[in-house]
Amino acid sequence: MHDIRTIRDDPAAFAAAMARRGAAFDVEQFVALDSGRRRAAQAAETAQAERNRLSKEIGKAFAGGDRAAGEALQGEVARLKDAIAAAEADEATAAESLKTLLETLPNSAAEGVPEGADEAGNVEQKRWGTPAEPDFPAREHDALGLRLGMDFDSAAAIAGARFVYLKGQVARLARALGQFMLDWQVERHGYTEVAPPLLVRANALYGTAQLPKFAEDLFHTTDDRWLIPTAEVSLTNYVAGKLLSEAELPLRFVALTPCFRAEAGAAGRDTRGMVRQHQFDKVELVSLTTPDASDAEHERMTAAAESVLEALGLPYRRMLLCTGDMGFSAARTYDLEVWLPGQRRYREISSCSTCRDFQARRMDARFRPAGETKGTRFLHSLNGSGLAVGRALVAVLENYQEADGAVRVPEMLRPYMGGVEALIPA
Known part of the structure; x- marks a missing residue:
């Protein structure tokens, strides 16, 4: 607001x-x-x-x-x-x-955000790693996954399009990714782990600005609750209606949760594979801080997400989104795009945004500056993916694939895989 x-x-x-x-x-x-x-x-x-x-x-x-x-x-x-x-x-x-x-009006863009109508106006800021160029025809993740325990047809039979069964070794790899990323953010970057509600009332979605404008992209239950499209909703609303002291800030939360999106505005986009699903797991980062610290917190959060890609050895680039490609609540957004050899292109795997006081005004989340006894100010809220588990699985499968369809397990994930070094195709 x-x-x-x-x-x-x-x-x-x-x-x-x-x-x-x-x-x-x-x-x-x-x-x-x-x-x-x-x-x-x-x-x-x-x-x-x-x-x-x-x-x-x-x-x-x-x-x-x-x-x-x-x-x-x-x-x-x-x-x-x-x-x-x-x-x-x-x-x-x-x-x-x-x-x-x-x-119904979006947040104002921060200083330095480039003008543009769509993703063509985004500005690349950095690259890390060398895109893989295998000496064999690289497969896309869905082709690799069929022999590793990924089953789209059976999921479609019971749930429809944009769902998947993960079985056996590929299911274990997905679980390992989520657990690794959660531990990484807690142990390396000081986020507090939270297990939040997956069902929320409408006022929570209003607070983070998914409602009323984006109701068609959400799943609504018969008892007037909503499935969260991202843990951002539950984590940010932790401070809804509260007055904090400046000494309590910043709050940094991380959660690994299922997310649910109707994808009403994505008809015909990424209908194959796991890039755009109705149900997916994601490690979400949320920070709540003072106005003076929020820009530095945005850089910190983005670096925390980037460090996961670097630990996994996945080449990526950071993009500063233009005014026409940012989310509704965002004042500034960095997208991290991971290299996918099968598609021979970079694809989004994380968005890190500062919303400044836009969400806090909607949920009446305030703090009292140090040394003051009466005045209050609105908090600044930030959110980012650290990372989307399904897209990270896609990236690992495509970047670590072998000519015979096997997939090497990144070293950082092997302790979570019981020492398994590779997924072997059936």
Whole structure:
């Protein structure tokens, strides 16, 4: 959510910021709603003050024996009561319209974010590792996986498209990846492990801005709960409605959870394989910090995600996303794209974003600066993948494949695999 005072001070500048994000902002509509709400609030306040004054006069009139004057004043107080109720109703209507207008607008882009309409406007910032160039025709992960325990057909028979069975050695490799990445973030980067709820109420998704705009991308249960599309929802909402002290910050959480996405906006994209599934596991990183520390925290989080790829020996590049390719809540996003020899291209495996105070305003998450006794400020929230387990499995299969279809196990994963050094095709 946006700071209404900032918009009010310079609505034209805010409209320009929204235009950078590809969103239309109606300045005249905003000014009309905002001024109408404030007029209604002022009218209610004025009428209430007059009602209070007249109520005191009623007692004086009756005490002085002037019954007619007292009854006349009672009639005026009753009229003011109706006027107050009408003004409060007008204020509530304008406030709700204003909320509806603002909650559908994306976060403003941070300084330095390049302008662009789509992924073509993203800017490469760094590369690590040398893309594998095997001396045999590299297979894609789904072709490799069929002989290693990956079964899409059986999953489709019971669940439909975008699901998979993992069996035997490839299932163990996926489990090893998730456990390794979780341990890595706890032990190397100081994140606190959390096992969060997978089902949440609508207000949690509103807080992280998946609702109301992206309801079609979510799974909704019959008891009015929602399956999380990412542990970002549960982890960030841990501070919803809370007032923290600055001494408690930063909070750094990590969770390995299943995630559920309807992928309504991805029809026809990545329908083969495991790149885009309705159900997948992901190691999620969330940080909650002060405004002064959030940019440095963004770099720290991104480096923590990059270190997983480096530990696994997977070549990648870091991309700074342009204004048209960032997520709704993000002020700045780095995408990490891993090299896939089978596809001969880089594919996204992690997004690390700073949302600044955009989510905190929606969930009313605040902190009190050190040395202050009254003032509060909104927290800054950040989230990132550290990493998506399914996509990491894809990357390991393709980068460590052998000519005969076997897949070498990266050294960092062998302790989690009981010392197994390779997956052998059936």
